[in-house]
Amino acid sequence: MLEARAVTVRERLEAVDAVLRPGEVVAICGPNGAGKSTLLSCLAGLLAPDAGEVLLGGTSLSALRAYERAQAIGYLPQSPEVAWDVSVETLVSLGRIPWRGVPRAEAQGAIENAIAAMELHELRHRPVSRLSGGEKARALMARVLATRPRWLLADEPLANLDLAHAATLVAMLRRQAGEGRGVVLVLHDLAAAMNHADRVIVLDRGRLAADGTPAQALAEPVIERVWHAKARWLGEPGQQALSLPG
Numbered sequence: 001m002l003e004a005r006a007v008t009v010r011e012r013l014e015a016v017d018a019v020l021r022p023g024e025v026v027a028i029c030g031p032n033g034a035g036k037s038t039l040l041s042c043l044a045g046l047l048a049p050d051a052g053e054v055l056l057g058g059t060s061l062s063a064l065r066a067y068e069r070a071q072a073i074g075y076l077p078q079s080p081e082v083a084w085d086v087s088v089e090t091l092v093s094l095g096r097i098p099w100r101g102v103p104r105a106e107a108q109g110a111i112e113n114a115i116a117a118m119e120l121h122e123l124r125h126r127p128v129s130r131l132s133g134g135e136k137a138r139a140l141m142a143r144v145l146a147t148r149p150r151w152l153l154a155d156e157p158l159a160n161l162d163l164a165h166a167a168t169l170v171a172m173l174r175r176q177a178g179e180g181r182g183v184v185l186v187l188h189d190l191a192a193a194m195n196h197a198d199r200v201i202v203l204d205r206g207r208l209a210a211d212g213t214p215a216q217a218l219a220e221p222v223i224e225r226v227w228h229a230k231a232r233w234l235g236e237p238g239q240q241a242l243s244l245p246g
Contacts (some may be wrong), residue, residue: 001020001058003018004019009042009047011206012038012206013035015052016206018208020151022150022151026197027200028201029202030209031227033205037077037155038206040155044153045061071098072149074145074152075153076152076154082128087126088115088120091140092111092120096146096147113145117142118172120139134160137159137160141154155185158189173196190218190223193214194233195238198214201217202217202226210226220232231244
């Protein structure tokens with residue numbers, strides 16, 4: 001279990017509580033500046049809150065060594081940087097750094113599975129500098145998968161993907177949850193959250209505004225209160241679209 005207890009970051013988050021469980025896909029939604037990325041960074045152990053704490057399996061993240069956090073929690077930031085112009089395969093292999101000392105065959109198997117999951121076989125020897133934005137996003141997600149973490153945290157992972165690869169990524173994340181991993185995503189796309197998440201956390205100006213099933217947390221009155229927009233959900237569950245007035 002990954003748990004935020006009264007997590008507070010000055011001027012960004014105020015006493016946010018959240019209990020995240022393995023096996024579910026959780027979407028964190030909210031308007032710009034609501035604190036979504038800040039909360040995700042706290043959950044990943046990359047940002048220490050000014051007050052409150054984040055617990056992993058009942059242990060404070062601050063009490064874990066860096067490699068222990070990295071083994072357990074895979075994190076994909078919204079605008080990741082690649083410092084060296086390495087090949088896709090080399091970039092993906094960096095996900096194994098927290099597991100130094102494991103058998104080579106095990107490490108290579110994790111790398112190959114990650115490359116396959118993100119459909120990168122044809123790109124594995126291409127330098128990162130020659131990738132499109134969507135291809136780079138897939139390679140960076142593969143690096144996270146190669147770690148084989150118990151938790152997958154991603155900030156806007158669908159933003160640079162075309163429709164087909166976005167669908168592939170969503171299906172892969174659902175499989176990861178089905179295998180018992182926790183998946184936590186920051187999403188601006190409310191339809192994606194409604195159709196693909198098991199649970200949605202809504203933040204508004206650093207405060208917890210809603211937490212429940214997608215139908216509960218993204219109900220039309222919540223959208224009007226938080227996003228200040230009148231909207232209607234159209235379609236059947238799992239295939240819903242958000243209609244805004246013209």
